[in-house]
Amino acid sequence: MMFVVRRLLLTIPILLLVSIMTFSLIHMIPGDPARVILGQEATPEAYQALRTELGLDQPIVVQYFSWLGKVLQGDLGISITDRVPVSELIMQRLPATVELTIGTFLVAILIAFPAGILAAVRRGTWVDYTSTFTALGGMSIPSFWLAMMMIIFFAVNNQWLPASGYVPFLENPTQNLLAMILPCLATGLRESAVLMRMLRSSLLDVVSMDFIRTAKAKGLNEARTILGHALRNAMVPVVTTSGLMIAGLLGGLVITESIFSIPGFGRLIVESVFKRDYVTVQGAILVSAVLVVMVNLAVDMLYAVIDPRIKAGKGAGE
């Protein structure tokens, strides 16, 4: 209990630090929102008027604290370029990315587990070499190229799946799932390679341990040994990697989102940076930081579940 409370309290200074860093970084980028919004149609009067309207003529420190004050009251502000509340924008865009993340992760596990286990158990055989080779290939192939190839094959040449688009799950579940297949596959294949290698090497470590030899000596068959005993012990590094992967996907899916035209969270952040929409970037990164903290918390607690030797809060990375 104390562990969770302590971690949650630690979140506050982390978020504060993240917000200050983000604020400083984005204000260091040359080119301000007023100019980007007006583009080539900017007259000096329009430009000044817009700057005042957006509150950009205030000193940076004032802008930051005024933003912070609103956040503490639960108001993430209004998007500079879109004139809608940032919280609304985030709530519109986050579900798609969360769904993509979950889907990608599922694809990754479904491929990595069988492949990794087989490779570790049949180490040195052609099964191992094939899996490892495929894994290496998977990590090397750029996911955007793979995505494009899949679109051409599955959607253009054969009209089996939609080439793009996103429909909220509650609106049309079938269409939602159909549209998610290609993006999750394209990204998941690559992520599965990383997981597979981690699992394989971790399993190999475990399989060489004494207790496994004991189990074999006791007459336990291979499947039960691996699945019942070895796997669970090999999970800790895999869980760590998964946690990092999920945290990374929340923002890192931007390329998949661009290619499949999915209105996702990663794209929201990147496009807002290009548009110099400071307010949206601040709000989105704050939300992203919260999510990453939560994922890390979940991972740490998962350790305690998998491996009772690790008491949450002790030996779990603290």
Place this chain on the structure above:
Amino acid sequence: MFSTKMSKAMLGAVLGTVLLVTGCGGGSGAGTADSGKTATAPAAGKKVINIGLKADPPSMDPSISTSLYDRQVYASLYDKLFDIDAQGKIVPMLAESYEVTPDGKTYTLKLKQGVKFHDGTDFDADAVKFNFDRNISGEKSRRKGELKFVESVSVVDKSTVKIQLKEPFAPFLSVLTDRSGIIVSPKAVKEHGEQYLNHPVGTGPFTFVEQVKGDHVTLKKNENYWNGAVKVDEVNYKVFTNGTAKVQNLRSGTLDIIDDTPVKEIPVVKGDTNLQLIAESGMGFQGIYLNNSRPPFDNKFLRQAVDRAIEREAVVKVLYNGYAAPARTAFTKGNLAYNEQLNTPTAPNADEIKDLLAKGGKPGGFDFKLYIATSPENEQLGAVLQSMLKQYNINMTLEKLEYGQLIETGDKGEFDALQLGWSGRQDPDQNLHDFVVTGTSNNNGRISIPKLDELVVAARGEMDEAKRKALYDEAAKLLQDEAGYVYLYHQYVLIGMNKKVTGFNYVPDGLIRTATLDKQ
């Protein structure tokens, strides 16, 4: 200290929260949805046209809009006082006819009768006056610059409006073929105020259903459209930031029309028997700003050397495979000021260039830096220009800048050379005045030639077309001699379309006018 059961419970709580985010958001993700219909699964028998746009249209309010992509959606939502035809000439739309006094200062517009806004209110002179007032004095209006010559707008009767200008302004009607001429429902503005952009109401062939920012805009058929029955039931504008994905979606049938085809995808579109490519000359230009206010390009001879050393035909051939037109002036075919002779490029003459370099005091060549945008096409352009100039020992280095930075660098004048063009407008003044007259907003190159200013300003106030053309001819020649800006080419409008779509009429502004479209 912490039992496994507790851990599992906590874990459940944490994961549950994350999933709650998905569940909550999924319901509200539809934005301001009217119906739950989606573009990818239309109801049986409903004709839907899906249009792919390169970027998200930020605002459905023409008074504050500055993005090109808004204008595509406006072509379906709104009508304007005047429109442009396939030849680039001004034709009536919501204004049935007009009269202008010989001094060019008073316009009387006769408005179409019997037209209604999507919310049922009448389109009339009061609505027109309301829109003008909003554009001229509205706090957030971005139309103030182009309407700065309007002194007053008055209602003569229900279908007649009188507009008084401060001085003659020949481009006035052309201004009214764009955003300033769009008439929105006064009732909707009064009702929604600042939120009007999320509840747009016009007189156009389609009415607003919903917009999900960054994703799509959905419109449905206006059953009472005044300008002919609309054949299509729904139009969706979808955002595709990745050009290759956009083309693949056109091929797969997810999209029926795309607003622009990247050059390298042209063979893909042409090679697909289900698709057609509309490739016609647009109204704009691309070229290089040279900084006239500091070395090396404060020197006229060095500017001329760079201008003359570029082989424009080759640029068009190599980069665009012929899908662009070489340019030496701001004006394309169809424009009042178009001058074929002045706009035709001449092959570089090595002796002439060596001579210019010598006159400029740099017989051994010189160095400068060109700022370009980050797209692959831009990089290619930079590379081609670099190799052309190298032959004369003019060493051009390239530096890529992201768009926002590029605009700012141009504004501040912190460059030797900068590649930026203009999407183009119907009237010659709109393609020239603010780019070359001293101190104007798009004159990044700080061009300041008194005689040029005189000619361009005079042409702005000259109502006689023949006299205007003569002034523009003289101005274009002068600008060319001074090489104040290096015009390179006129970009084409490259609209990709599924052959099932019929009724498309090309207009040089590149906008997709959906009123006449049908789908087989």
